[in-house]
Amino acid sequence: MDNKYETLSEGIDDLTRQGYTLDFNLLKNCIECKSENLKYKPSEFHIDEFHRFEGMTNPDDMSILYAISTDDGKKGTMVDAYGVYSDPLTSEMVQKMKIH
Numbered sequence: 847m848d849n850k851y852e853t854l855s856e857g858i859d860d861l862t863r864q865g866y867t868l869d870f871n872l873l874k875n876c877i878e879c880k881s882e883n884l885k886y887k888p889s890e891f892h893i894d895e896f897h898r899f900e901g902m903t904n905p906d907d908m909s910i911l912y913a914i915s916t917d918d919g920k921k922g923t924m925v926d927a928y929g930v931y932s933d934p935l936t937s938e939m940v941q942k943m944k945i946h
Contacts, residue, residue, distance in 0.1 A: 848879070850897070851897055851911075851920075851931050852923055853905050854897070854899045854909060854911055854920050855913045855945065857897050857899075858911065858923055858925075861911070862923070863902050864913075865921050866913050866914070866921045866922050866923045867922060868881070868882060868884075868920055868921065868922025868923075869881065869919065869922055869923065869924075869926035870922045870923065871924065871941070872924060872926055872935075872939075873885075874935055874936060874939065875887065875888075875935070875936045875938070876888070876939070876940055877891060877914065877924060879922060884916075884920065886916050886917075886940075887900075888938045888939055888941070889938075890913075890916055890917045890918075890941040890943075891916045891917070891942075892914065892915050892916075892917075893914055893942070893943075894913045894914065895912075895913045895914050896910055896911065896912050896913070897910065897911045899911065900944050908927070909925055909926060909927055910925070910926050911923060911925050912924045912925075912926070912943075915927070924936065926943075
């Protein structure tokens with residue numbers, strides 16, 4: 847997907863205006879929204895779009911902004927360091943988060 851945003855904050859702001867209001871976090875086998883006490887397995891959410899960002903001073907400082915919708919109608923964003931995960935992910939989560 848072509849990145850239509852200049853900055854990560856611009857992307858988050860625009861997606862929020864589009865209704866992606868929840869803040870998701872990546873866990874080993876699911877994503878979660880702590881503020882709403884929600885967790886979704888890979889089969890329960892969809893990545894609607896994603897955008898890559900490289901750090902201005904360090905190209906290794908990369909992140910991805912995901913726009914996510916869930917089977918029960920929730921929408922939110924998730925920011926993740928490109929290719930770096932704090933915990934190993936299950937193979938199902940790796941497949942779900944893989945960027946084609």
